Amino acid sequence: MRLASFNVENLFDRPRAMGRDLGDRSAVLLQAHADLNAMLEHDVYTDRLKTAILERLRVLRLLGSDAATYAVLRQIRGRLLRRSKSGGTTVVAGGRGDWIGWVELTTEAISEVALRNTIRVITDVNPDVMAVVEAESRVALKRFLDAGFAELPVGSRFGHVMVIDGNDDRGIDVGIVSKPDYPIESVRSHVDDVDAYGRVFSRDSPEYTIRMPSGRRLVVIVCHLKSKGYGGQAASNATRLRQATRTAEIYRRLRAERVSWVAVVGDFNDTPASAPLEPLLQHTDLRDISQHPAFVADVRPGTYGNATASEKIDYVLLSPQLFERVRGGGVNRMGVWGGVNGDLFPHYPTITRPSQAASDHAAIFADLDTD
Known part of the structure; x- marks a missing residue:
């Protein structure tokens, strides 16, 4: 069987603030949005907090x-602001109890060409089981797969689709899809996991149990750890460390329960030598598919953007019992626009500008003997 992970960067609608043409401004906008919604939850809006709002x-x-252009203020009941005719704006709510509302990011449709290129990547990789990162919802993912693969024989389509809404209000959830012979038997969510600092996961880190045609079970933990894209580096690293630590705990619990086939996959948003990923990469027996002799690598070690060593952030980690069953593996970066002119590595001829790319991420996969 082929197990893959692919960050599709949304399928139909993407927040405009995450646009690839915004450069560093994207991080500023996303941070302002995250800060603002956190501030609006305070019971009391002090003068200092009102200034920050x-x-x-x-x-x-x-x-x-x-x-x-990039956001909308929803004032459902009561008022957060008063805008004067002279142009001045003041916060009139005294705290969370005075009004009902929030700020949400506006979205824009993904180009049809980009959607076709996403379908092409998945078709070329041809996974039996695939973790999907940054899917808007189960409905969106199923609609995309049903339409994109309708011409294939039933046995080659994705008969099983699951996405659980996580903690990120931008619509970038994690899910899993599988061919008809690989049903999803159970799902265990971790959206409410907490540690000494509060809620752990920015999205979720769900466990999906897949039944193989042989009757054996495979548990896939799908991760999308805290990005470096916005927020202070120290805070982002600390959050990612907490998430990697908790994911390692989930893995160790499965192993203690004598689950031998476990994969931890997804977008970890950090490199193999980073301190935040040590709990997963150094303090468990998980093995990286890219380190297997049967893994087919090219001259670029990364999985994101220009695919440099500092951009290896997508992973397929395998328990020892799975790692010994590896028969191959690789990356497919044909849907990625590399470099300013898109000429760092080959891509589909249908990609003539960055907005037509399937994703900024390559798909990564492992071929496993599961008989």
């Missing part, structure tokens, strides 16, 4: 209107 609204261009 207004500053984030300014970044999102919401001082003068409830709707802007």
Whole structure:
């Protein structure tokens, strides 16, 4: 069987603030959005907090209107703001109890060409089981797969699709899809896992149990750890460390329960030598598919963007019993636009500009003998 992981970067709609043409401004917008919604949950809006709220609204261009290019202020009941005719804006709510509302990011449709290229990547990889990172919802993912693979024989389509909404309000959840012969038997979510610092996962780290045609079970833990894209580096690293630590605990619990076939896959948003990933990569017996002799590598070690060593952030980690069953593996970066001119490595001829890329991430896969 072929097990793959692919960050599809949303299928139909992507927050405009995550646009590839925004450069560093994307991180600023996303951070302002995250900060603002956290601030709005305070019971009391002090003068200092009101100033900070207004500053984030300014970044999102919401001082003068409830709707802007990158975000929308929803004021459902009560009012957060008063806007004067002279152009001044003040926070009139005294705290969370005075109004009902939030700030959400606006979205834009993914180009049809990009969607076709995403289908092409998945078709070329041809996985039996695939972890999907940054899917908007189960409905969106199923609609995409049903339409994109309708011409294939039933046995070659993805008969099983599962996504659980996580903790990220931008619609970037993690899920799994599998061919008809690989049914999803159970799902265990970790959206509510907490540690001494609060909720652990920015999205989720679900366990999906897949039944093989042989009757054996495979448990796939799908990860999307905290990105480096926005927020202070120290805080992001600390969050990613907490998430990797908890995921390692989940893995060790499965092994203690005598589950021998376990894979931990997804977008870890950090490199193999990073301190935040040590709990997974150094303190468990998990093995990286890219380190197997049968893994077919090219001259670029990364899986994201320009695929440099500092951009190896997508993983397929296998328990020892699975690693000894590896028969092959590799990456497919044909859907990625590499470099300013897209000429760092081959890609599909249908990609003539960055917006037509299937994703900024390559798909990574492992071939396993599961008989």
